[in-house]
Amino acid sequence: MRGNLFAVAVDLVVLTVRDGELCVLLLERTAKPFEGEFALPGGFVQPKEDLLDAATRELVTETGLVIGTHHVEQLASYAAPDRDPRGRVLTVGHLALVPDLPEPEAGAGADSTGGAWHPVAKVDQLAFDHARILADGVERARAKLEYTTLAAAFCPPDFTISQLRRIYEAVWGTTPDPRNFSRKVTSTPGFLLPTGAKFSSGRGRPGQLFRRGPATALHPPMLRDGDSDGDL
């Protein structure tokens, strides 16, 4: 084995949709490097710990969010030699998609506050290279809504088609036609399971409630309008 060793961290891009906006969970740093700036939740991987385990552990520790049943996937690794002033740190970025949870309040970690939701559109600067990681995570989420059923990961267990459509609106920033959208999602076998129940969100006709089905892929995909070209 060679002598060039790295500290290995995990960082999480935790996304949700709140009040029609795509939001990311950020901590405010209270310790030395980048003190006072916002950062993604994350931390160092422990001996004998795998990456996903580290990611879920850090999330609970720093924000109280139990990711348990929610969607978490690996995003990419970042290891520019100067990305952390304290030394050589490789971080494995992760992407988590969660429903609209209560404001996180739980026990702060050693070097940051407890965390809060921030609209992605208003995030300007982040500690380390976290802005890049966030951008990659958001782009991954946008792309995956096209060809997977992952939008349901942003929804509570039971949800209406309108709620699901508002996820797409928030994540993509576009507004799919309600009729075409409804046709698409209901005609994908295994995407939505009817529960029989209905849900009234205040006034107006109540919508029918669905639950996530076993399908994971959308065939053919639901394409965004201005789908970018630069993602080889």
Next chain:
Amino acid sequence: MRGNLFAVAVDLVVLTVRDGELCVLLLERTAKPFEGEFALPGGFVQPKEDLLDAATRELVTETGLVIGTHHVEQLASYAAPDRDPRGRVLTVGHLALVPDLPEPEAGAGADSTGGAWHPVAKVDQLAFDHARILADGVERARAKLEYTTLAAAFCPPDFTISQLRRIYEAVWGTTPDPRNFSRKVTSTPGFLLPTGAKFSSGRGRPGQLFRRGPATALHPPMLRDGDSDGDL
């Protein structure tokens, strides 16, 4: 900084198409862990070296392949605590797509032979968790041919539509209809640039030569037949 440090390696899934088969570049290990087994090319990241740089350097060192102008992208990181018997090693898998190059012969690394092309379908066992990394790389390549113009990365600078179609056949294991295929690729603006020249591969009518255009995305995508469902 904590005391739990990792060695960080890069490994490469280098794919090409030879004689109509999707092939991967493998080394035979000559040193202790997994001696005599096949492995992906790769090695440890040096101090002050970024991941992509390490990947390209290792490839040249171990196999003589200059990846320079070819396509390389990060795949995923693998860090199961017991994945390397020598200690805690995180490896960042990379995917490289190259044209049908001459058999690699160059200077072998310290702990393996110079490397050779192996049909992916015939690979059964690999050192470490490299079988998993290979599987992920192959799946990524298959998926990307659907919605990008990346198939051209397997072709020489000038190529015919038939050559391009044979890439799809080899990677997907299916045979797209020549007319529909031709219609699709020629009607995607910026995918293929006519060179005016023609190319005769032995007997038969020569085909028209094209060069890669600036387009990177296929809209809408060209879907495989039995597109899998399990890739959330």
Next chain:
DNA sequence: CCAATAGTGTCTTTGAGACATTATTAA
């Protein structure tokens, strides 16, 4: 009755999928 939201049907257009013949070259 009014305001708010859910839910639905049809037409047009685009592109995928299936299919057979002609063109060009080397042997």
Next chain:
DNA sequence: TTAATAATGTCTCAAAGACACTATTGG
């Protein structure tokens, strides 16, 4: 002339995109 490969056009069908009205509920 034959064998090999390249190239092309049309029909059918599936699904996307555009578009307006009716249904149900709470206030």
